[in-house]
Amino acid sequence: MRPRVSFGIRVIVLLIVLFAAAALLAPWISPHDPLRQSLLLRLKPPGSATASAGLFPLGTDDLGRDLLSRILYGARASFIVAILSVSVSLVVGTLLGLAAGWFRGWTATLIMRFVDAMLSVPAILLAVLTVAVIGPSFVTLVLVLGLTRWPRYTRVAYAATLQVAGLPFIAAAEMAGADSARILLRHILPNIAGPLLVVATSEFGLMILFEAGLSFLGLGIQPPAPSWGSIMSAGRQYVERAWWLTVFPGLGLFTLVVCVNVMGDWLRDRLDPRSAGR
Amino acid sequence: MRRYIARRLLQAAIATFLVITIVFFVMRLSGDPTLLLVPEGATAEQIAALRHALGFDRPLAVQYLGYLGDLAHFDLGQSLVQRAPVWLIVASRLPYTMALAAGALVFALVTGIPAGIAMAVWRGGVTERLLSALVLAGQSLPTFWSGILFILLFGVSLHWLPTSGADGPASLVMPSVVLGALAMATFARMTRISVLEELGRDYVTAARARGLSMGAAVVRHVLRNAAIPVVTVVALEVGNLLAGAVIVETVFAWPGIGQLAMQSIFARDFLVVQAIVLFVSMVYIALNLATDLAYSAIDPRIRGMA
């Protein structure tokens, strides 16, 4: 069948690209320095302008910093954390899943029991505990998110590897003398990439939410560095006087996560027709 | 059947043991767990004395065995900040989280499951489009945002509901809805898929060929068959609700274990945090176990194997 991409999906992709572009280009398109404070410009509503400082399209925060600039830089933080932590968990989870599916036996039992245990600890709680123990920092955040969210990839990679490893062409490659690592990387990995991509997409949305959530709790990106979660956390105290501090970053976060989730569903329907709609 | 139960129990025991172990090592990631337990501004001698008193100067393996031994006696330690047994501190907050999780679960069930059924039965129509937008929103809403917006709208502007705290049943409404939104989306999605799958089966056509209406066929036959996969996610979602309570309780100043966890982190009262993580994980494992065993109660095919 001819690939058909609906109008809705085009819009979604466009929005994701816009978000990514905003994140990438934040230093060049931000109207102000996201860290420059001015007590004279505290909590200005959206559209405020002064002769000396210029326009604040989305208003300012409690320290007089430009909200739009902080949101743009916050998008940058979201994307970087999500991309890095998804990469960490994707690599760790896939390698463990491949190993379990390839060697089976005790290796598989050991790895899969560990997966079960990891999935029994709610990830957000484990992340909260770990960050709190080590102390919050950018690297901690990425590693903690990456190292708590790998089991889903392992399950998918394990199941897919078991399935693919049973196919005749793998046996043929083995008989032709290819070694395990080569078969895993050259033959099996490409065949299980689809399901892994689907998991990675939905995890990407989750990571964005987790980063914002941890930052909201004060355990993620540390002030004064801008993050959507920490902007909202600060804005919470002023919610009655300065609604924009809550509404705009949240709207950005919500929109981005919606887009990523729609994208994930679409990919899943596309790559795995059996689970259409799931 | 008996062998299945035995195997499932063993799996749960292994998961419990591994979780306990994971938490033990996470607590030692910083190098010196003593530092997590002392109030700020403690002197070096005080820290050293405490380290010795808590046994953190012993070899890791000895500490680990001691930790396992304590847990085997349900001894979660003493909070040095609150000067009280940890279990007592957690237990005093637990009813609030239970109430919140129950409220969220009820909200998610009474909205999510009918929504999923409606999406499957009226597929392809306006109903499905509207409901899937709602489900997508529930799935994508960050609770710390929707929570604040709810407070702003229903508390500050409309004065319908209390903005925060635990002050009678009315103050449970907003946090429950906010916390339950994600579970609602999950239930709706699972129910939709499950009902759709069952609707395509021959027994539905057969029931209609006997003169049953679509509605009667759904109620009498489809729902029970569709329930099995949904029950699994219900149990899993309860675990997620307890974890999600960390953020929602912070937003709404709800005095449950989620808020307690955050307060304990900032008060450097890590034994309490550890206890909460362990507790929620155990609940999670227990619920999973209970679900798997509950299958046999729903499905006569499994019951028959007993």
Added chain:
Amino acid sequence: MTPALAVHDLRLLIGGAAVVDGVGFAVAPGEVMALVGESGCGKSLTAHAIMRLLPDAVRQDRGYVALDGDNLSVLSERQMRLVRGRRMSMIFQEPQAALDPLSTVGAQVAEGTGSPLRQARAAVLAMLDEVGIADPARRIDQYPFELSGGMCQRVMIASALIARPAVLIADEPTTALDVTIQAQILDLLRRLAIERGTAIVLITHDMGVVADIADRVAVMYAGRIAETGDTAAIFARPRHPYTALLLAALPRRTDVPRSRLAVIEGRVPAPSEFPTGCRFAGRCPLADARCRAETPLLREVARGHLSACWHAEAVR
């Protein structure tokens, strides 16, 4: 006499393709009419169209079904519900799949009566006994997985006939069963047709089943009726090359398991690639230029025996 069931000029569309086109037939009370053809020829869709239980993707744009002279196409869905089960009923290919695994046998049979099992229990027990289920008092409270496939089909028949409908549509009722059970189920259907005067539309791909039970046959090919008439007449002298090939594919000795009809070379064309002219032309040994250009209509070749073939007289 008014036929128990009459189908007139039925046409069913999937997308733009007419998967069933111009199908019509009538069945008298107590008569067994077989609708026979390879899979994909539209038999099963015809059956679902008669019950008005078509899948969403299928649309009926022409024709109507009359039950004892009443045109069903004018009925609302609510009225149609009163027809299903009471005046017309249906049984399916996979009896295990056609029964709800989580409901007891008795509850499902009782549904045909419209009352709950508590009230209908005596009637359900009698019906289970009538379809030849031993120890009905025990079976009534069992679940489908506790019954064999043949027994499940008996339960299906019981649930379909308990309200004494005038018409039963049997969609490949024995295909999923093994040979000895097949014969028992066919005997049961035959007996019920005679005892109760039920008109049966039997859908099958198996000419052997047709020979066993049917009074009359309609052979379908690619959504159209190729040939129709009395079973005896058609078996004695088929007047459509397709029927002739179906009969030739039938094993001579009856104790050999009946083969599927894959013996005929080629396959039924997909609806999107239906040719103009005769749809069988691509596989037909007699096809000529006329067959590929002009659609043959059903015409009477002998009394009560119709064939849609330009070369009906030449068929051996």
